[in-house]
Amino acid sequence: MSRTRWKAASRAVIALSGAGALAAGMALVLVTPASAGTTLGASAAEKGRYFGTAVAANKLSDSAYTTILNREFNMVTAENEMKIDATEPQQGQFRYTQADPIVNHARSHGMQVRGHTLAWHGQQPGWMQGMEGTALRNAMLNHVTQVATHYRGQIYSWDVVNEAFADGNSGGRRDSNLQRTGNDWIEAAFRAARAADPGAKLCYNDYNIDNWTWAKTQGVYNMVRDFKARGVPIDCVGFQSHFNNDSPYVSNYRTTLSSFAALGVDVQITELDIQGAPANTYRSVTEDCLAVARCNGITVWGIRDSDSWRSSQTPLLFNSSGQKKAAYDAVLAALNSGTNPTTPPPTTPPPTTPPPTTPPPTTPPPTTPPPTTPPPGQTGCSASVTVNQWNGGFVANVRVTAGSSALNGWTVTLTLPSGATVTNAWSADRSGNSGTTNWTNVSYNGQVGAGQSTEFGFQGTGTAGTLTPTCAPR
Secondary structure (H helix, E strand, O other): OOOOOEEEOHHHOEEEOOOOOOOOOEOOOOOOOOOOOOOHHHHHHHOOOEEEEEEOHHHEOOHHHHHHHHHHOOEEEEOOOOOHHHHOOEOOEOOOOOHHHHHHHHHHOOOEEEEEEEEEOOOOOHHHHOOOHHHHHHHHHHHHHHHHHHOOOOOOEEEEEEOOEOOOOOOOEOOOOOHHHOOOHHHHHHHHHHHHOOOOEEEEEEOOOOOOOOHHHHHHHHHHHHHHHHOOOOOEEEEOOEEOOOOOOOOOHHHHHHHHHOOOOEEEEEEEEEOOOOHHHHHHHHHHHHHOOOEEEEEEOOOEHHHOOOHHHOOOOEOOOOOEOHHHHHHHHHHHHOOOOOOOOOOOOOOOOOOOOOOOOOOOOOOOOOOOOOOOOOOOEEEEEEEEEEOOEEEEEEEEEEOOOOEOOEEEEEEOOOOOEEEEEEOOEEEOOOOEEEEEOOOOOOOEOOOOEEEEEEEEEOOOOOOOOEEEEO
């Protein structure tokens, strides 16, 4: 990329993280998919995984680039086009003209999409950089909600929060404007993302967390363990894995992946590039992923060396002319010789067809399973609410559960305390923004089977207090 970022870490370790100049433009190039075993994506799919790459919108008009992209990969990450400065350049004015072409290209070619990223201290637009406190918290949550809602049903996994932990030996959070809104900001972002896109995996993504012995790795591990214990909706951890001579691949990398997976989350290698592209190291990383049942797949941060933000280090699988390097052969051989884990991952492997364009299912995300039988004696419906409150604002998620009979529509009524105001909502139509509010189903979540549930949510300012929703069939 055109903008290089070097990051200092403990013991003079220097790591790299994918970032670069924003770009736009697109042209579709249709090619016939290769057979399994002969390309990275097809071979990974045979093992129930994906092999992806970062894509820049302005490269989609380059036929040599798209030929490799369409042939080799089955997962795409927008390199910069989904970041905050690209999607909300002015507060409240959302723009997807750079990201949509990447998503459309991927889906039209049977690829899935990783969303990168919803909340980050980096690449913030100027209006956000100057905000703080409650105003920033509300703006961040609104950004998460709006962008995730725009792409609802189209994203395999979201990097909900990116690079929130500090380098060095503390194992603590990075000092940033978002962190200064309160230590629960990461949790709040994940809850908002779950409400906005219940079908996507929600990931925390960071660099320099590859070495199991590092304090930063342990800090992220402790956060994920805490989130899982408290029911915060986190599904996966992304390991950027920008390996270079000062921050090399380490032999305990597999230990790191398996240790996080043991917490009950998936692991994804999200931004892989390796200085000099040594074949043995690329092979080792691939084998490490294949050895961990919950390692969903690998994304390399660019296609050709000339496309890399670290181009002088020639870190990718294709040279600047688009020719396969020895590292490519090593990765493909590892994928083809690998076996499926004896214990399959508890999540469904990525399908080989594009994600559906229909609205998300009416069942809730698996963080809290719906009841398998209706509440005793209840023939209508019930509603319950969970609230994430911070100083000056909140996000509420409301679960509607059918009784002993199926619902063909529902209405929920709840009363907000004085001073509380709804600022946006999802998966329901509403009347009223304060006081007593009525919420009705939208087209895709009105039919709820007996004993089954659906959810809607809203964001507000003020204090939510104790909300007591009531539900009635329509």
